[in-house]
Amino acid sequence: MVDCLKIRPGLSYWWMTLLAEKCNWAKSPNIEDAIRIFAFDRWVGSRHVHRIKLVSTKPELARSLDLWCKIKNIVFEWKHESQNSKRASQKKKMYAALPQSIQATGWLLRYVVQRLPLKGTGLRQWKNGYGDILFVSYLLNLLPKDIQKGKYNCSYWGNLPKSLSKQKYYTRWLHHYIPNTLLPNAKKAEISLKKFNCAAKETQSHASLESFLNFKVIFRTFRDWVKIVFYGWRFEKTLIRAFGYLGPLFINDWRKSFFGISATSNLLYLNLLEEAMRTLPKQRLGFYLQENQPWEVALIYAWRKAGHGTLVGVPHSAVRFWDLRYFSDPRNFGNTPKHTIPKPDLVAVNGPLMKNEFLKARYPKTQIVQVEALRYLHLEKHRKCIQNNCQKKSILRLLVFGEYLDVDNQRILSVLATALPFINKNILITFKPHPASPINLTNYSGLKVTQTSKPVSEILDQHDVALSGPVTTAAVEAYSFGLPVVTICNSSALNLSPLKQVKGVHFVNDSEELSTFLNSITPVSKRRSNKKMFFNLNKTLKSWGKIIKLNDFKNI
Numbered sequence: 384m385v386d387c388l389k390i391r392p393g394l395s396y397w398w399m400t401l402l403a404e405k406c407n408w409a410k411s412p413n414i415e416d417a418i419r420i421f422a423f424d425r426w427v428g429s430r431h432v433h434r435i436k437l438v439s440t441k442p443e444l445a446r447s448l449d450l451w452c453k454i455k456n457i458v459f460e461w462k463h464e465s466q467n468s469k470r471a472s473q474k475k476k477m478y479a480a481l482p483q484s485i486q487a488t489g490w491l492l493r494y495v496v497q498r499l500p501l502k503g504t505g506l507r508q509w510k511n512g513y514g515d516i517l518f519v520s521y522l523l524n525l526l527p528k529d530i531q532k533g534k535y536n537c538s539y540w541g542n543l544p545k546s547l548s549k550q551k552y553y554t555r556w557l558h559h560y561i562p563n564t565l566l567p568n569a570k571k572a573e574i575s576l577k578k579f580n581c582a583a584k585e586t587q588s589h590a591s592l593e594s595f596l597n598f599k600v601i602f603r604t605f606r607d608w609v610k611i612v613f614y615g616w617r618f619e620k621t622l623i624r625a626f627g628y629l630g631p632l633f634i635n636d637w638r639k640s641f642f643g644i645s646a647t648s649n650l651l652y653l654n655l656l657e658e659a660m661r662t663l664p665k666q667r668l669g670f671y672l673q674e675n676q677p678w679e680v681a682l683i684y685a686w687r688k689a690g691h692g693t694l695v696g697v698p699h700s701a702v703r704f705w706d707l708r709y710f711s712d713p714r715n716f717g718n719t720p721k722h723t724i725p726k727p728d729l730v731a732v733n734g735p736l737m738k739n740e741f742l743k744a745r746y747p748k749t750q751i752v753q754v755e756a757l758r759y760l761h762l763e764k765h766r767k768c769i770q771n772n773c774q775k776k777s778i779l780r781l782l783v784f785g786e787y788l789d790v791d792n793q794r795i796l797s798v799l800a801t802a803l804p805f806i807n808k809n810i811l812i813t814f815k816p817h818p819a820s821p822i823n824l825t826n827y828s829g830l831k832v833t834q835t836s837k838p839v840s841e842i843l844d845q846h847d848v849a850l851s852g853p854v855t856t857a858a859v860e861a862y863s864f865g866l867p868v869v870t871i872c873n874s875s876a877l878n879l880s881p882l883k884q885v886k887g888v889h890f891v892n893d894s895e896e897l898s899t900f901l902n903s904i905t906p907v908s909k910r911r912s913n914k915k916m917f918f919n920l921n922k923t924l925k926s927w928g929k930i931i932k933l934n935d936f937k938n939i
Contacts, residue, residue, distance in 0.1 A: 393722060560592065611650065735917075
C-alpha cells in the first residue's frame with residue numbers, strides 16, 4: 384500500500400493520511416474502539432461466550448464487532464442507543480450531509496479567500512536574507528505585549544530567538560498560521576509579521592505558509608487531488624480486506640484522507656511547502672515543532688527535495704500517554720520500503736522523561752539528542768521550595784486549563800460548575816484557554832470565572848491548585864512548578880494525560896470526586912518543585928548551542 388500510493392518520487396501519500404497519523408484523541412476517535420476490541424478479545428480468551436449484545440450509538444463499532452463475532456462463531460446483537468447530545472444547527476447538519484468532495488472543495492476555496500491577506504508577506508526577506516538556519520513554527524502562543532512592539536516572542540521557543548539574535552545569527556521563520564485570540568484573522572497576522580520583519584530586519588525574517596499562495600500552487604493542489612481520489616477508489620476494498628474486522632472503524636478516516644477536507648489540506652500544505660523550500664536559499668539547519676502531523680511529512684520531503692541540510696524535529700511540550708502520533712512500528716524506522724516514512728535527521732528531546740519514552744518506543748538512539756526545554760525555562764528560576772504569596776488561607780485560588788477540543792472544555796466546566804455548591808470554602812477561579820481554542824464563558828452563567836490570556840509562566844505562582852482536562856500538557860507545567868494537579872478524566876475514553884503514571888497527581892471522574900478533592904486542599908506557604916523529573920533546564924542553552932554550532936552531530 385505504501386509503495387502504491389506514491390505521489391512524488393520518494394514520497395508516499397500513505398504517510399499523510401489519518402491512518403498513518405493515528406491522532407486518536409482529536410481526529411480518529413475510532414482508534415479507541417479498536418483498542419477496546421483488542422482488550423475485549425483478550426478478555427474473552429478461554430471463556431465460553433455464546434452471545435454478545437452491544438448497546439451503543441456507534442454503527443461503525445457495531446459492524447466491526449459483528450465481523451469479530453462471526454470469526455468467533457458468536458451470536459451478535461446490537462441495540463442502537465439514542466445519542467444524547469445538543470442539537471446541531473441546521474446549517475451544520477446540511478454541511479455534514481454534503482458529499483466529502485464538495486466539503487473539500489468548499490474548504491479549499493474558503494481557505495484561500497480567508498488567507499489571501501498573507502499572500503506575499505515576507506517573501507522579499509525570505510529570498511534575500513543571508514542566514515542558513517530555518518525555524519518552522521505555529522503563529523501561536525505569542526506574548527501580547529511584545530506583539531504590540533513588533534517583537535517576536537513565542538513561548539514555544541523561549542529565549543532561543545533572542546539568544547541567536549544577540550550572537551548575530553540570522554534566522555528565517557516560517558509560520559503556520561492558525562486563527563487565535565490574539566490574531567483572529569489573516570489581516571492581523573499579516574500586520575504582525577510585517578512588524579516582526581521591520582523590528583528585527585538585521586537578524587530575523589518572517590513569512591507564513593500562506594505567503595506562498597499563488598495560482599500554480601492551487602492548480603497543483605487540485606491536480607494532486609484528482610490523483611489521490613483515483614487512489615482512494617482503487618485501493619479502498621484492498622484496505623478493508625487488510626483491516627479485517629477492524630475495517631468499519633477506519634473506512635471513514637480513509638475517505639476523509641482521499642476525498643475530504645483532510646485530503647485537500649494535506650495536498651495544499653505539500654505544495655505550499657514545496658514552493659517555500661524551492662525558493663529558500665541553501666540552509667544548513669532546520670528546526671520544526673514536531674507533533675507528527677501530515678504537514679510535517681510534507682515539510683521533511685520538501686526540505687530534502689530542495690537539498691537543504693540537517694533537519695531537527697522539536698517536540699515542544701511533553702509526550703502524552705496513549706498519544707499514538709509519537710509511536711510507530713519500529714519497522715518504519717528501517718529502509719525496507721521504497722517510500723519509507725519521512726523523518727527528521729534528529730529529534731531534540733527536552734528532558735530525560737521524553738528521551739526514555741522515545742527509547743522505549745525503539746526510536747533510533749543515534750537520532751535522539753537532548754536539549755533544554757525552551758518552553759519551560761521559567762521553571763529554573765524557582766528554587767527547590769517555592770514561596771506561596773497567598774495572604775488568605777481561607778481562599779483557594781484555582782487555575783483551570785482549557786483544552787483544544789470543545790467537548791473537553793464543556794466537560795471540564797460542567798463538572799466544575801456542578802461541584803462548586805459542595806465545596807466548603809471560598810474559591811477564586813481563573814480560566815486559561817488553549818491558545819487555538821477560545822471559549823465564550825458567558826455560556827456558563829453559573830460560574831464566576833476570570834479568563835486570562837497571560838502566559839502560564841506568569842500566573843502559576845498566583846494559584847494554589849491546577850485543574851486540567853485529560854489531554855493538555857499544561858498540567859505538566861503546573862506539576863513541575865509545584866502546584867497540586869487534579870485532572871478530570873473522560874470515563875468513556877483513554878487517559879491521555881502526560882501525568883498518567885506520575886505519583887501525586889489526582890484523577891477524578893465526576894463532580895463528587897472533584898469537590899472531595901478540592902475540599903481536602905489547603906493553601907500552603909511553601910510547595911516543592913518537581914521540575915527535575917521532566918525537563919532539562921539551563922538558561923545558558925548549552926545543548927542548543929552545540930546543535931547550532933556543530934556540523935558533526937555525532938559529537939553532540
